[in-house]
Amino acid sequence: MATLAAELPRVEPRVNYLNASYGVKSWLLTTDHKRIALLYLVSITFFFLVGGIAATVMRLHLISPTGALVEPATYNKLFSVHGIIMIFFFLIPSIPAVLGNFLVPMMIGARDLAFPRINLLSWYIYVVGGIFTLYAILAGGVDTGWTFYTPYSSTYSNTHVIATALGVFIAGFSSILTGLNFIVTIHKMRAPGLTWFRLPLFIWAHYATAVIQVLGTPVVAITIVLIALERLIHVGIFDPKLGGDPLLFQHLFWFYSHPAVYIMVLPSMGVVSELITCYSRKRIFGYEAIAFSSLAIAVLGFLVWAHHMFVSGISIYAGLVFSILSYLVAIPSAIKVFNWMATIYKGSISYDAPMLYALGFIGLFTMGGLTGLFLANLGMDVHVHDTYFVVAHFHYIMVGGALMGYLGGLHFWWPKITGRLYPDKWARFAALVIFLGFNLTFFPQFILGYLGMPRRYAVYPPEFQVLNVMSSAGASVLAVGYAIPLIYLIWSMRYGPIAGPNPWGAKGLEWTTPSPPPTDNFEQTPVVTEEAYAYGD
Amino acid sequence: MGPAGFPLFPDQASTIAGGVDRLFFFLVVVAGFFSALIFILIFIFAIKYRRRSEDQKAQQIKGSLKLEIAWSVIPLLITFVMFGWGATLYVRNSRPPANAVEVFVVGKQWMWKIQHTEGQREIDELHVPVGRPVKLTMTSEDVIHDFFVPAFRVKKDVLPGRYTTIWFQATQVGRYHFFCAQYCGTQHSAMTGWVYVMKPIDYEKWLSGGGAESMESSGEKLFSRFGCINCHHADGSGRGPSLVGVFGRPVQLETGETVTADEAYVRESILAPNAKIVKGYPAIMPTFQGQVSEEELLQLIAYVKSLRAAERMTK
Numbered sequence: 001m002a003t004l005a006a007e008l009p010r011v012e013p014r015v016n017y018l019n020a021s022y023g024v025k026s027w028l029l030t031t032d033h034k035r036i037a038l039l040y041l042v043s044i045t046f047f048f049l050v051g052g053i054a055a056t057v058m059r060l061h062l063i064s065p066t067g068a069l070v071e072p073a074t075y076n077k078l079f080s081v082h083g084i085i086m087i088f089f090f091l092i093p094s095i096p097a098v099l100g101n102f103l104v105p106m107m108i109g110a111r112d113l114a115f116p117r118i119n120l121l122s123w124y125i126y127v128v129g130g131i132f133t134l135y136a137i138l139a140g141g142v143d144t145g146w147t148f149y150t151p152y153s154s155t156y157s158n159t160h161v162i163a164t165a166l167g168v169f170i171a172g173f174s175s176i177l178t179g180l181n182f183i184v185t186i187h188k189m190r191a192p193g194l195t196w197f198r199l200p201l202f203i204w205a206h207y208a209t210a211v212i213q214v215l216g217t218p219v220v221a222i223t224i225v226l227i228a229l230e231r232l233i234h235v236g237i238f239d240p241k242l243g244g245d246p247l248l249f250q251h252l253f254w255f256y257s258h259p260a261v262y263i264m265v266l267p268s269m270g271v272v273s274e275l276i277t278c279y280s281r282k283r284i285f286g287y288e289a290i291a292f293s294s295l296a297i298a299v300l301g302f303l304v305w306a307h308h309m310f311v312s313g314i315s316i317y318a319g320l321v322f323s324i325l326s327y328l329v330a331i332p333s334a335i336k337v338f339n340w341m342a343t344i345y346k347g348s349i350s351y352d353a354p355m356l357y358a359l360g361f362i363g364l365f366t367m368g369g370l371t372g373l374f375l376a377n378l379g380m381d382v383h384v385h386d387t388y389f390v391v392a393h394f395h396y397i398m399v400g401g402a403l404m405g406y407l408g409g410l411h412f413w414w415p416k417i418t419g420r421l422y423p424d425k426w427a428r429f430a431a432l433v434i435f436l437g438f439n440l441t442f443f444p445q446f447i448l449g450y451l452g453m454p455r456r457y458a459v460y461p462p463e464f465q466v467l468n469v470m471s472s473a474g475a476s477v478l479a480v481g482y483a484i485p486l487i488y489l490i491w492s493m494r495y496g497p498i499a500g501p502n503p504w505g506a507k508g509l510e511w512t513t514p515s516p517p518p519t520d521n522f523e524q525t526p527v528v529t530e531e532a533y534a535y536g537d
Numbered sequence: 538m539g540p541a542g543f544p545l546f547p548d549q550a551s552t553i554a555g556g557v558d559r560l561f562f563f564l565v566v567v568a569g570f571f572s573a574l575i576f577i578l579i580f581i582f583a584i585k586y587r588r589r590s591e592d593q594k595a596q597q598i599k600g601s602l603k604l605e606i607a608w609s610v611i612p613l614l615i616t617f618v619m620f621g622w623g624a625t626l627y628v629r630n631s632r633p634p635a636n637a638v639e640v641f642v643v644g645k646q647w648m649w650k651i652q653h654t655e656g657q658r659e660i661d662e663l664h665v666p667v668g669r670p671v672k673l674t675m676t677s678e679d680v681i682h683d684f685f686v687p688a689f690r691v692k693k694d695v696l697p698g699r700y701t702t703i704w705f706q707a708t709q710v711g712r713y714h715f716f717c718a719q720y721c722g723t724q725h726s727a728m729t730g731w732v733y734v735m736k737p738i739d740y741e742k743w744l745s746g747g748g749a750e751s752m753e754s755s756g757e758k759l760f761s762r763f764g765c766i767n768c769h770h771a772d773g774s775g776r777g778p779s780l781v782g783v784f785g786r787p788v789q790l791e792t793g794e795t796v797t798a799d800e801a802y803v804r805e806s807i808l809a810p811n812a813k814i815v816k817g818y819p820a821i822m823p824t825f826q827g828q829v830s831e832e833e834l835l836q837l838i839a840y841v842k843s844l845r846a847a848e849r850m851t852k
Contacts, residue, residue, distance in 0.1 A: 067675045145720050150723060151697065152680040156646070238696025246681055247696070280586070282595040289605045311683065312694045313701045316631055321623055327616035331609055339579050339600075340610040348598040351587045359579055366575045370568035377619055379626025380564060383557050383690040386683060386718040449545050450561070452687020454718040457726035461714060466543045536597035 016419070016516040031116035032519055039123050039416070044090050044098065045127035045486075047130065051085035052482065053077045059441075059475040065462045075458035076143040079160065083146030088168050091398055092260060094406045095267035096213075097126070099177055100206045104182055106510035106517065107200050109191025109526040112183040122177035128169030134188045134504035136163035145456060147257070148250040150238035154230040157269075162228055169224045172217045175263070179213030182206050191509065193528035200508055200532045201290050205270025209296035212259045212266075212301065220256035247312055254305035262301045264398055265365070266294055268405025269336055271332055272358045275408055276340050278506040280347025283533040285343035286339040310381045319378050326376035332513040333369050337362060352504065353427030357408025362453065364400025368393060371446065389449025390444045392474060400438055407434070407485065414489065415503050419516040420496030426488045434481035440474025507533055550713055550734065551689035552706040558690075560622055585773070590648060630691070633704035636667070637672035637811050641752070641835045644675065644695040647724035652832060654839060656749030661730035665707055665717065666740035672704040674800060678831050683719035686732055694719055700800045707734040756840025759833055763825060771844075777822060778815045784845045789816040792815035803838045 014501055017034045027035060051452060061069040063268070070078070101119065105112050112256045113119050119250050141162040144153040150418075184414050186207050229235040230264055236242025238249045269290075277284050306314055306322040332491050351357070371393040384390065415421050444467040462469070482516070502511040509526055530537070549555060586595075627832050640663065643650040651659045665671045669736035673683055675695040685692040689705040717728035735743060782801070787795045791814040796802055805812055807829060810822035829837070 033788070076720075076723060076725070142614070143722070147720075149681060149720065152720070156680050157723060174795060181846050208824070226752065238695075246698070280595055281588075283597050283599065285598055285603055286600040289600065310627075311692050312681075313696055313699065316628055319627060322618075323624060324620050324628075327620050328613075330616060331613055334612045335605065335609055338604075341575065341582070341599075342598070342604065344579075344582045344586065346598065347586050348593040348595040349583060349586050351583075359583070361574055361577065363572075367568075367572055370571055373568065373616065373619060374561075374564050377564065377623035379557060379623035379630065381623075382627065382630065382692050383561075385692060386685070431747045447545055452685070452714065453718065454716045454726075457716075457718040459726045461729075463542060463544055517631060527650060535595065 007063055007161070015512065015518060017485050017519045018516050020519045024391045028121075030493050031112070031120050033101050033105050033113050033116065034417075034517065034519075034521075035120055036119050036123055040093060040097040040101060040126070043123070043130065043140060044093055047085050048087040049133075051082050051090055052479070054082035054085070055350050056479060057476065058082065062460075062468045063460070063472050065460050065465050065468075067459045072141065074141075074456035076145075076456070077137075077141035078472055079456055080142050080145050080164075081137055084133065084142070084168065086170050086398075087146055087260070087264075089133065089143040091264040091402050092175055093126060093171075093178070094264075094402070095271060095409060096182070096206060096209055096263075097122075097174075098144075099176070099271065099406070099409045099413060100182065100209075100267060103413065104185055104203065104206055105189070106416075106513070106521055107203055108186065108189060108194055109507055109509045109518050109522060109528065110189040111522070113181045114189060118177050118377060119181055122174040122181070126174035129167045129174065130171070131167075132170060133164055133167030136167065139163065147253065148224075148227060148249075149253075150227065150246050151229070151240070151244070153299060154227045154237075154249075155239045155241070160454075162231060165224045165227055169221050172221045173446045173521065175181070175213045176217045179210035179217075182210040183214065186210075194509075197287070197291070198528055198531045199291075200270075201273035201284060201287070202267075204265045204291040205273070205294050208298040209263050209266045211295075211298050212263050216256045216259045216263075216302070219252060220260075223256070226252075238470050247309070247314065250309050251305065255302070257310075258305045258308065259301040261394070261397065264402040266297060267406075268361060268365075268402045268409075269294065270339060271409035272361050272510070274508070275354050275358035275412055275530065276343050277533040277535060278412070278504050279352060280309075280344045280349050280357070281505070281535045282343055282347040283531075284339070285342035285345075285537055286335075287329040289335050290339050293335045296332040297309055297329060300325065300332070303330050304376075307376055307381070310378055321473075323376055323378045330369060330373060330376070333365075337366055337369075341436040343348045349402075351428070352423075353424055353431050354408045354412035354504075355430055356435075357404050360431065361401055361404040361408060364396050364404060364435075364438065366384070368396030368400055371396065383425050383452075384449050386454055388445040388450035388453050388455055391455050392445035392449060395442045395445075400442070404434070407431075410489075411485075412504070412506075413510075414492070415499030416510060416515045416517070417470040418493050418496070418498055419501045419514075421503060422485075422488050422492040422496055426484060430481055430484035430488075433477060434486065435480045437474050437477030437479075441471050441478050442474070444468075444470045444474070486502035507535060542622040546690040547690075548709075548711075548712065548713065548816050550707055550709045551686075551691070552689065552708055554690045554708075556626055556630075558611060560626060563660070564619065565621065594759050607752050607806040633672040633702060633813060634670045637670040637704050640665070640673050641832075642673050642684060642695065643831045643835070643838075644684070644721075644728075645678040646680065646722050647728040649684070649715075649728065649730055652752055652824070653744060653745045654752050656755070657744055657747065658749065663730065663732045664740060665732060665734055665744050666737045667733065667734050668737065670704055670706045674700050674702050674704055674835070675833075676700050680721045681719050682717045682721050682728065685716045685718035686713060687716070688713035689732075691820050692718055696833040700804065707732075709733050710736055716783075750838035752836045752839075755833075756838070756843075758834035759829070759837050760840055763829065763837075765837075769823070776819070778818055780841050782841045782846045785798075786845075788813075790814060791820075793816075802836050803841050804834055807834060807837065816830060 144160045226237045230237050236244040238244040304326040307326040448467045641652045677695045677697040690701045691700050691705050693703040713732045768775045773779040783798045790816040810827045814820050
């Protein structure tokens with residue numbers, strides 16, 4: 001984008017947001033959205049490691065049909081911790097709270113988010129929620145699964161349900177505040193000339209995500225309170241023995257938790273639109289279609305929750321309605337994939353690491369989406385529901401999709417965030433290892449699921465062993481794939497070559513300021529005179 | 538299917554399985570086609586349009602409304618076909634045939650208790666005849682479970698406080714896994730068992746073995762033991778309505794509503810008698826919540842059901 005930055009002297013500023021002030025206090029009391037993004041980066045990386053360790057132990061355990069490592073009670077806690085940590089403390093905050101926090105103001109030419117102190121507050125709330133959950137894990141764990149189904153969670157489980165659920169409840173407010181901040185910022189703080197249809201698609205994706213965060217998260221918060229009421233003072237809400245309805249919980253839970261999948265994957269879609277255009281040196285194909293499909297996903301995502309309940313005993317008619325609505329929500333995702341394909345068509349494509357992640361995202365998300373068509377299908381879902389088919393499907397979306405997008409975005413903006421470049425060969429190698437390891441881990445699980453292996457099984461019939469061993473082997477490859485970027489990214493912060501303001505030749509306001517950016521982002525408010533992705537100029 | 542000890546495809550052992558698998562293959566073909574399309578296009582574009590020199594320019598294309606419409610409408614139409622096919626199968630597989638053999642299943646942490654109408658009981662095993670439809674009426678004593686027979690392609694949650702049903706017709710004699718598919722606590726993965734599909738003659742032999750009392754006669758005894766008989770006189774002279782011929786029929790309520798007297802209604806009337814008061818009768822029945830077990834409830838229901846048959850015989 002043509003901006004006033006072009007007229008500024010091209011000198012690396014000595015003072016940037018990283019060295020503007022020093023000391024622990026300058027970080028813990030910062031209201032700079034870029035520093036808060038880094039606080040989030042460190043926190044979610046920690047939680048990713050916790051969730052990853054749980055997954056590693058699970059996959060090792062499942063090498064043997066009788067269970068190789070732990071007691072079933074421990075296994076149940078492992079998958080619960082894995083799900084709760086990865087979803088509520090890694091995936092949901094990942095792109096919005098790290099990349100979104102860093103980039104939303106920079107992409108729209110603002111100095112900060114609309115409410116910088118609320119932004120810091122949201123990080124503290126997240127940390128407090130995380131501490132509650134970690135306490136629950138250390139005190140003995142929780143064994144309800146991340147889904148907290150009643151009446152098991154509200155009456156029968158004798159593990160630390162309340163502490164964990166309280167952790168999730170608290171973390172939810174952090175998500176709401178981040179969403180609120182984004183909505184207000186995007187509405188009110190765009191630079192002069194930056195009209196809605198000149199916004200990068202990353203911003204559209206975050207706007208749609210923020211709408212879900214603000215509208216959906218309160219529902220799961222209320223639901224958790226209801227569980228606590230039943231568990232602590234025996235108010236009959238979900239347990240039929242107390243006069244409650246166990247399915248009510250599932251309706252409330254999935255009303256949030258299905259849209260939550262879009263909280264995880266929409267920001268990744270936003271990242272992919274930035275990456276694909278930059279490394280194809282091409283404007284996006286079908287800007288409006290991609291922008292509106294994000295909003296369509298946010299709206300339709302709220303109308304499909306009961307497809308998690310086709311075998312739960314809901315009425316046939318409810319099943320029919322939710323099945324067709326679930327098919328409708330597939331269309332905006334398909335539109336995005338086709339537009340990305342059309343964007344690379346006749347591009348000038350280079351294969352830097354972020355582009356490999358973006359292409360990996362498109363492939364894996366496509367497979368995740370297409371297998372979702374099996375689960376939205378009433379007649380088909382009966383057989384594959386609650387089997388490893390579902391496990392494979394949502395990992396293709398959440399890991400193959402959301403996580404690949406996060407890693408792609410992190411690699412793309414790393415030079416902007418740190419001012420340093422990482423070794424590109426290692427980065428491309430890691431992307432390849434992750435792609436292969438991921439498929440080896442999760443593809444066999446589709447077959448396991450169709451064979452009928454139920455999810456959340458600590459022990460299983462011996463005929464499922466070969467596929468489980470393949471999956472565990474893949475998981476070890478995947479673990480290596482994740483370890484490599486962790487090493488070279490940390491290495492690059494000190495030893496990486498200086499990146500300069502725009503190492504990729506990318507468009508977008510964030511690339512017009514120095515790397516790392518000064519605390520105020522822009523020396524003068526930029527004026528936007530052209531559309532996003534003007535790679536043709 | 539697949540190498541020994543390493544199956545890649547599940548057994549097809551019910552009349553439902555074939556239909557589900559045909560739908561599965563259709564979905565695999567469509568999903569496979571689109572996956573292949575995307576992957577092949579990525580590869581072709583990736584090679585053809587790779588940046589060979591730094592000054593290589595991309596050809597800027599704004600977009601195309603025609604293409605947007607095409608790749609919205611075509612997938613939409615394909616998903617409608619998927620929806621229609623799946624919905625038809627779901628509706629058909631949800632309705633048990635009237636002549637189905639009835640079996641009653643109670644799930645509890647962590648076992649399956651199964652009763653046959655004739656009185657045979659079993660735990661974590663289910664014996665059924667080949668070639669005859671079998672309907673399972675299921676409930677749970679505690680948390681939500683799920684009864685899943687992969688070889689039959691049937692699955693349904695088993696909930697506390699209500700009845701759910703599934704049905705199947707086994708097509709091959711043999712032994713098949715059943716699993717609890719809804720996570721239910723510590724020993725969830727041990728809450729499994731075997732369905733034994735038997736030749737009808739072997740099944741009859743198995744049913745009559747052991748001289749068990751039928752659910753209906755057990756229910757009749759409970760009807761006296763719990764004192765139901767004191768009010769629910771057969772001739773309608775008691776303080777409560779007669780239950781003869783009630784099952785399966787509409788019941789007129791005090792509120793003016795009409796409900797069908799099915800399993801759920803009888804169950805509710807025993808556990809929460811004041812929830813639905815029959816027209817013309819006082820709300821004086823005490824609750825039996827906590828006094829009668831899930832299995833006894835099923836026996837009482839079996840007895841109430843038999844009163845319909847009894848009426849038919851007297852006519």
